[in-house]
Structures are given as C-alpha cells and as structure tokens.
Amino acid sequence: MANEETTRSVDAVRPRRLDLPVVARHPLGHGFLRLSLDAPPDWLSLPGQFINVLCESDMAALAASEGRDAEVEADWPRATGIELIRRWPVVRRPFSVSRVGTMADVASPGRVAHEVGRMRLEILVRAVGTGSRFLHSRPVGSLLNAVGPLGNHFAPPQDDRLCILVGGGCGVAPIFGLADHLADLGKPCLCFFGAKDAGDMPVTYRRTPEPTGSRIAPTEVVEEFAEDDIPAVLATEDGSAGFRGMVTDALEAYLRDAWKGEPLALFGCGPTAMLKALGAVAARHGLPCQMSLERFMGCGIGVCLSCAAKRRDPSSEKGWTYRLTCRDGPVVDAADMIWD
Amino acid sequence: MIRPEVDLSVTLGRIAMKNPIATASGCSGYGEELARFFDLSLLGAFVTKSITLKPREGHPPPRLTETRAGMLNAIGLANVGVETFLAEKLPALEAFRVPVIVNVAGSTREEYVEVAAALDAAPAVAGIELNVSCPNVKEGGMEFGVEARTLAGLVEAVRQKVSRATLIVKLSPNVTDIAATARAAAEAGADALSLINTLRGMAVDGWTGRPALTNVTGGLSGPAIKPVALYMVRRVWQEVAGPRGVPILGLGGVQFVEDVLEFLRAGATAVAVGTANFVDPETAPKLVEGLREALGRLGCGSPRDMVGAMDLPK
Structure with a gap:
C-alpha cells in the first residue's frame, strides 16, 4: 500500500476495546519483557500509535486465563466486567505498539506457531510498578484488555534522506516498528540506542556487543534489525557496549564526525531528559525531528x-x-x- | 413471571430523556471523543465539560492521579471558551442527536450569567448545568456552592437570563448540610439538581513528600465516593427534591447497573457516568441495556417507579 494511502486508512480507524490474547512472551532481561499479542485481522496502526491496556484483566478474562470457571456471575450480566473497586491500578496504562505485522512476518526471537491471516502486535513492558508487574505475570493464552489504536503516528520523510532513529530505555519500543515501516518504504535507516549498560538494552544480541569508547561504530548485533540490515549505534552510560556516554552525545559525535551535511530526519522516543537533549541536538543542526512523548x-x-x-x-x-x-x-x- | 415492556424514558426539568443514563461533566469531553466508541444518541443526555467565558489552559500537569477505588483530579477547567464552544463544538454535538446539557463554570457571578445567557440563546442546548464548585474571586475565593445565600444569589441571577433551557445546579458535597444548598438552589429557580460533584481530596508521596498533583488538592471521584453520593441524593430527595418535584441527576462512582438502581432508589431521576468512562468508554450504553433488563427482572415498567423506592426498616 502506498504511504499516503496507508496513512489515510490508519487515520480513519476507530479505536476499539479488545481482548488481545498473549501469544508469546520474550523476557529480555533487566525487567524488560516483550509481549506478543494476537490482534484481529483488520488491525491497522502505524508506528507511534499506542494501546491503552487494563493492567488487571476483567474478572472473566482473569478467571479464564487462570483456568478457572469464568461463569461465577453468569446469572447477572454486569454492564462492564471491570470492577474499579477491586482494581489497582485504577486506570489503564498506555503502551506504544512496538511492532505490528502478520504473524508470519514479524521476525522476532521466540516466535510461536502462527495462524496465517491473524495480526500480531508487540508491546515492550518494563517492570516498574504494579501495572507493569501485572503484565509481566500474564502467561501465554491469557487476555489483555486494550483500547486502541490510539494517538497519532510518525510521518516518514517524502524523500530518501537518511532516517536516524534514537531510542532510550523502554522508549525504544516504537523504534522497532518505525524501522520496519521505514524499511518497507525503502528509506535508509540508522538507529541509536541508549541504556545504562549492555544488559539494560531491550534488544536481542546476535553476539556480545563490544565497547567502542568515544568511537561511533554502527553494528549489526541487534537481532531485531537483522532482516532489514539496519545498523545500530549502541551507547551505554558505563561504556560496557558501544559508545560510552548518553545516546544523544553519541548522536552529536556522529553528526560532528561522520555527517557531511546531507538531509537527515531524526525520530526519537525515550525518557523526557533524552527527548529534551535530542530536541536540542536537532535545533543545533537545523534537523527535522519527530519524537514520541510519554x-x-x-x-x-x-x-x-x-x-x-x-x-x-x-x-x-x-x-x-x-x-x-x-x-x-x-x-x-x-x-x-x-x-x- | 410475565415481564412488562420497559419504558426507560424520564424527564429532567424540560429535557425529555429516552433513558436515565447521561455522561458526567468533565469525563466525556465534547462528545466527539466518546462518539468514536458508541452512538451518542443511545444516551439519555450528554453533559459537556465545564465551559467558561474565556478559553482556559487549565492547571500545569500532573493533573490526575489514581487513588484506592477512585481518582483525584485538578484539571483546572481547561476548555475552549463559550465562543468556540458555540461555533465549533456544539454543532458537532447537535449532529449526534442527543439532548445536550452544557456545564458552566465561572469565577464571578457575571461570568456565569454571560455564559448561561449565550447558551440559552442556542436552541441546541437542552440544559445548562452550573458547576458551583468554583472559587468566587470577588468574595475571597470561597466556592459559590458552599454557602446557601451566595449560591441562591448566583442561581437567581442566572435564572433571569435562562428562560428556555433547563437549569440544573450541580451541588458540591463539600458542605455541612447539602439540604441547605439544595433548598437554596431550588428556591432560586433551579429546574433540577445534580449531585454530587467531586469530594475535595489530596494525595502525597509519603517517602518524598511530593504532592501527586501540581495543584496539591483535587476532586475525588469514582466508586470511592458512591456511598457519600447515595446518602446526599437521599437527603436532598427527602428534604427538597421530593416535596418540590425537582428532579435529581445522581452521580458519583456509577459503574454497574446495580449502581444505577441504587441511585434511582435513593431518589435520582437520572444517573450520570463519569470516572468509569476512562476505563471503559462504552460503560454508558451498556448501562442503558443493563437497566432495561434489570427493570424487566424487577417487574418494573419504568425507572420513574423506582425513584426514591427504598424498603426501609419499619
């Protein structure tokens, strides 16, 4: 589908409330978990959009996921199965759709048997509070109640300029889907991923990444980008993998040393401090920059x-x-x- | 048992509602947001967020936090202002073919009157709901709705300029005696009363000492406040609304069909859904269908027959 046509179709999609079965769980260490969810065949979303997830399933879904009889209140249909009084957290938690695709073409480690024609969504969940720990506890086959797709999305550039995708911490989530999308559109991409240390990166390494100190060295070690051959520059605060320092410092160094002034487009998602620094880098070099806020x-x-x-x-x-x-x-x- | 055909229609002032389920102000936007999830014409009425004379940006975030069985918010009346509301939001709402009740807020009596008059002149506005939980800047910041005389003065002034639309006064629960403010509003010309607005509350992080909201205090909503709301609806129905025939729009923690039945029995003619919309935007239309079934099960042909109907100890 052409880019503009996809955008029009996605913008016309109405969000729905859905029970999405967990079809695969990929623990990535350091409290990161990639959850693959089975979505309806007509699911349509673009990178940047999110789903708002109930972090304690409704009673029936919870019972079903635990193999209990869900028909405890069968004689009295509740208006909604979500009982606020017994719930914590009370409100839903937003998660960027990390990747989306048909079951067959989302190439992620730990892929499960798939049914052709179904869609698969991935979200990245870091265990930080009650809600995210609840999501971590959900087994394969359990249902997550989600509202989506919600929000706007990243806009790919009109020309074939290099797209630089910058992610930090859990904020790398939409970067994977954005990279997939840009690659599908034939746009050249380069990713910058930042974390505290090598283990703190929510990615799958094909081999142990090497420290490069103050050098900017794009690598092919990130499994998630292997299919599209997208190079990634890793930056860690302790220097244990790739560049030693903040990911925005790595970007600054790249622009200083390797950039010849050709048109670039920056895309970012991550903690507020990172986005603020990224915005400053973009402004300093007069580069267009889209970022996803949390x-x-x-x-x-x-x-x-x-x-x-x-x-x-x-x-x-x-x-x-x-x-x-x-x-x-x-x-x-x-x-x-x-x-x- | 032969179940009677259930007629869900009710009347709130001069507003003919096809069922007693409405949305609550501030939890339903301007209509277009929830309309992405269901057909708004399924509702008995739609209540907008608070509209003020001038556009307002609202308080700096964070504006909302969760509490046990509820939510605490201090949005600060962020809204587009009455001019833009009438020009842009109202026509869109009108297209949904649902009775529109516009919630009005202000910081002076004159502001309320000006906004209410502008809304009364718009035929698409079926009702005007006064949010009287705003500080009165000319009288030392005391809320309009906490003192009976101040409230009566405000309602009388607005009443003079509102001749067509149904005038509803949304009572604050942060008062010593809700019957006193309810009586003042009814005597000053309110066609209906809605209660309760949020309860004043606060949340603070015990480890850091930081308040959860920039505004420090906020309004508590959700199931946590339902018992308070039920009590106040009952008291106002007994003391004021029942004897005078002034209908009540009840709200505070409504989420299930049982909650709707409880509010009707306490004395509400119609019921509004607020916080529950955030978790399940389709709550209100589900309650309409659930209520139809519940009334059938009770052998009750109309929600009107349930209003105030409690089986009290002898």
Whole structure:
C-alpha cells in the first residue's frame, strides 16, 4: 500500500476495546519483557500509535486465563466486567505498539506457531510498578484488555534522506516498528540506542556487543534489525557496549564526525531528559525531528485532559498552549515542544 | 413471571430523556471523543465539560492521579471558551442527536450569567448545568456552592437570563448540610439538581513528600465516593427534591447497573457516568441495556417507579 494511502486508512480507524490474547512472551532481561499479542485481522496502526491496556484483566478474562470457571456471575450480566473497586491500578496504562505485522512476518526471537491471516502486535513492558508487574505475570493464552489504536503516528520523510532513529530505555519500543515501516518504504535507516549498560538494552544480541569508547561504530548485533540490515549505534552510560556516554552525545559525535551535511530526519522516543537533549541536538543542526512523548494518562482517549504538555503556539498570547499527549500526540515535532 | 415492556424514558426539568443514563461533566469531553466508541444518541443526555467565558489552559500537569477505588483530579477547567464552544463544538454535538446539557463554570457571578445567557440563546442546548464548585474571586475565593445565600444569589441571577433551557445546579458535597444548598438552589429557580460533584481530596508521596498533583488538592471521584453520593441524593430527595418535584441527576462512582438502581432508589431521576468512562468508554450504553433488563427482572415498567423506592426498616 502506498504511504499516503496507508496513512489515510490508519487515520480513519476507530479505536476499539479488545481482548488481545498473549501469544508469546520474550523476557529480555533487566525487567524488560516483550509481549506478543494476537490482534484481529483488520488491525491497522502505524508506528507511534499506542494501546491503552487494563493492567488487571476483567474478572472473566482473569478467571479464564487462570483456568478457572469464568461463569461465577453468569446469572447477572454486569454492564462492564471491570470492577474499579477491586482494581489497582485504577486506570489503564498506555503502551506504544512496538511492532505490528502478520504473524508470519514479524521476525522476532521466540516466535510461536502462527495462524496465517491473524495480526500480531508487540508491546515492550518494563517492570516498574504494579501495572507493569501485572503484565509481566500474564502467561501465554491469557487476555489483555486494550483500547486502541490510539494517538497519532510518525510521518516518514517524502524523500530518501537518511532516517536516524534514537531510542532510550523502554522508549525504544516504537523504534522497532518505525524501522520496519521505514524499511518497507525503502528509506535508509540508522538507529541509536541508549541504556545504562549492555544488559539494560531491550534488544536481542546476535553476539556480545563490544565497547567502542568515544568511537561511533554502527553494528549489526541487534537481532531485531537483522532482516532489514539496519545498523545500530549502541551507547551505554558505563561504556560496557558501544559508545560510552548518553545516546544523544553519541548522536552529536556522529553528526560532528561522520555527517557531511546531507538531509537527515531524526525520530526519537525515550525518557523526557533524552527527548529534551535530542530536541536540542536537532535545533543545533537545523534537523527535522519527530519524537514520541510519554505522559501519565487517565483515559487515553482525549476526555480526562490529564496528559497535557506545553507546545509552542504563536496564535496564543502566551506563545504556548497545552496539547493532549493522547490525542495531539504522542508524536510531536521537537521544535514545537516547550520543556518545563 | 410475565415481564412488562420497559419504558426507560424520564424527564429532567424540560429535557425529555429516552433513558436515565447521561455522561458526567468533565469525563466525556465534547462528545466527539466518546462518539468514536458508541452512538451518542443511545444516551439519555450528554453533559459537556465545564465551559467558561474565556478559553482556559487549565492547571500545569500532573493533573490526575489514581487513588484506592477512585481518582483525584485538578484539571483546572481547561476548555475552549463559550465562543468556540458555540461555533465549533456544539454543532458537532447537535449532529449526534442527543439532548445536550452544557456545564458552566465561572469565577464571578457575571461570568456565569454571560455564559448561561449565550447558551440559552442556542436552541441546541437542552440544559445548562452550573458547576458551583468554583472559587468566587470577588468574595475571597470561597466556592459559590458552599454557602446557601451566595449560591441562591448566583442561581437567581442566572435564572433571569435562562428562560428556555433547563437549569440544573450541580451541588458540591463539600458542605455541612447539602439540604441547605439544595433548598437554596431550588428556591432560586433551579429546574433540577445534580449531585454530587467531586469530594475535595489530596494525595502525597509519603517517602518524598511530593504532592501527586501540581495543584496539591483535587476532586475525588469514582466508586470511592458512591456511598457519600447515595446518602446526599437521599437527603436532598427527602428534604427538597421530593416535596418540590425537582428532579435529581445522581452521580458519583456509577459503574454497574446495580449502581444505577441504587441511585434511582435513593431518589435520582437520572444517573450520570463519569470516572468509569476512562476505563471503559462504552460503560454508558451498556448501562442503558443493563437497566432495561434489570427493570424487566424487577417487574418494573419504568425507572420513574423506582425513584426514591427504598424498603426501609419499619
């Protein structure tokens, strides 16, 4: 499907509330887990979009996933199976769709037997709180209740300029899907991944990555990019793999030493501090940069207004307005951001 | 048992609702957001977020946090302002063919009056709901809705400019006696009362001492406040609404069909769904169908027959 046509189709998709079966679990160490979910055949989403996941399944789904009889309240249909009183966390948790594809073509380690025609979504979950630990506990075959697809998405460049994808921590999640998408469109890509140390990287290594100190050395060690031959520059704070330092410092070094000034497009997702630094790098070099923000969300569908973030707005007296991360995001133009 | 044909229709002031289920202000946006999940015309009424005279950006985030069985929010009345609302949001809402109740907030009596008058002039607005939990900047920041005399003054002033739309006053639970403010609102000309608004609350991290919200305090909603809401609906129904025939739109932690039945029995004519929309945006239409079945099961032909119907100890 042509790029514009895909975008139009995706923008016309209405989000749905779905029970998505867990079809595979890939623990990646350091509290990272990649969950593969079975989605309806008509699922359509683009990189950057997210699903809002109930971190404690409804009682029936929970019972079913644990092999118990789900018909405990069969004589009285509840309006909704989600009982807030017994639930914690109360509200859903947003997760970027990390990768999406038919079961056959999502090439990820630990692939399970697949059914042709079904779609598969992947999310990346780092165990940090009650909600994410709940997701870590879900076995294959259990159901995750999700609302999606939600939010906007990254826009590929119109020309064939090099796309530089920068991810940090759990924020690398949408980078995988974005790389798949850009590769499908024939756009050249280079990834920069940052983490505290070599083990902290939510990727599968084909071999042990080497430390390169202050040198920028794109490698082929990331299994997830093998199929599309996308090189990745790794950066670790302790120097145990790739560049020693922050991923944005690695990018800065690359631009200083290897870049000849040809057109580039930057894409980023990661912790707020990383995005802020990435925005500064982009501004310094006059490069276009799209980034996916992370914010706490009460609803994910644009009604609770809790995920507001400041954006430049020349039409406003103050020069900025609050925009919703769930609806007017999560992908934003770095130049529009105002960091508090 | 032969189940009667259930007629779900109710009347709230002059608003003919096809069923007693409405959305709650602030939990349903301007309509277009929830309309992506269900047909809004299935609802008895749609209540918008608070609209003010001028657009408002709202409080700096974080604006919302979870609490046990509930949520605490301090959004700060972020909204597009009445002018944009009338020009852009209302026509879109009108197309959904659902009675529209517009929630109104202000920081002075004049602001409320101006917004309410502009809305009353728009035929697509079926009802105006006054959010009286806002600080009155001219009177030392005390909320309009906590003191009966201040509240009566506000409702009277708005009433003079609202002749067509149904005027609903949304009562604050942060008062000593909700019957006193309910009586003041009814005597000042309210066609209906909605209760309860959120309970004032606070959340703080015990380890760091940091408040969960930038605004420090916020409004508590969700199942955590349902017993308070039921009590207040009952009290207002007994003391004010019942004797005067002023209907109540009940809300506070409604999520299940049982909750709707409970609010009806406490004295509400209609019921609004708020926080539950965040977790399941399809809650309201499911409640409509669930209520139809529940009433059939109870052998009750209309939710009107349930209003105030409690089986009290002799």
